[in-house]
Amino acid sequence: MCTVNLNYSLTYEIKPVSPYNFNLSVRKPAGWSLFTPFEIYNGKTLWTAVHLESTLIGLKLSSKGTTNNPRITAKIFLESKPTEEKLDKIKKLLIHCIGAEDDLREFYAFARQDRILRYVVDDLYGMHSTSTGDNVFPDAILAILLQMAPLKRSNEMMDSIIRMYGDNAEFDRKTVYVWPLPQKLSSLNPSVLARECKVGYRAKRIVKLAVKFVEEGFPTLQELEKLSPEDSKTKLLELPGIGDYSADIINPHGGFPIDVWSAEVFGNLFFGKKPDNNRQAVKEVKSEGIRRWGKWSWMAFFYVVQDLESLSRRMNIKLRLA
DNA sequence: GCGTCCAGGTCTACC
């Protein structure tokens, strides 16, 4: 654990593309955080921290507008004054990460014609998909920790790794733990990581992943976006511990990441009944989702999993909550 | 209490 005091700050305003619901976008209804599970949110303001451009940044984001006329005040905190060029890059990355540039209108037009999606876009109007920074590494660790474990246990493993090996950003009288950089994990003995963070066999995969990032490097999320969706996924599949499901979670082009749990949820929605065997149903459910929703598969997946409780009521189907 | 099963997948050794 390394504590970093971020004493230099500056404030500016972000005007997201409307509609943009701040609350739904920075703290998803299913509990997904923006950058780190340790960020602090009081309903109007989010204090969080992230590495952008290899620099630790503290953030205080406050909503000043409405869903149809959104405005966000962003106060960023750094160790020292950055160059104008670096500051410009950080500002652009932040806008990109919070999904402020994304226009939802085309997806909404598509969704309102769909018997399932028309409910979720109504419930979650203005919710934007966000990304966890410019580095793939935190997403890849998260994907590995989600494998073969109930969500509660995945969260425990994640908290443990961040607390033990992440940075500790101190700013605005707040403390936020941040995902570790690959350099911090690449030199670890996997058996030590497994014992200290109780991640079991995943420790070998995480250390191997970190070593690959340090020794060979890996494209940023923004660089992967410039590739075709297929090429981006192929690149992600080169990472140790990352298979089809995990690559779909990470891919900035969006995939349709169906696992054992979501196979049950989407199987229920598509076919009106719970699959006999969730694990065996993964392939069938995934291809049905892609067939129905095509290029909007990720947005459809994202909206549905954030809205299961309401969707269960509206469609009169018992959906297993996350 | 104690034993067994299995979970938001992936990798590898077989065939």
Add this chain to the structure above:
DNA sequence: GGTAGACCTGGACGC
């Protein structure tokens, strides 16, 4: 190329 089986850990469940 396809496919069992192994893999950490801890909670749920049956006895």
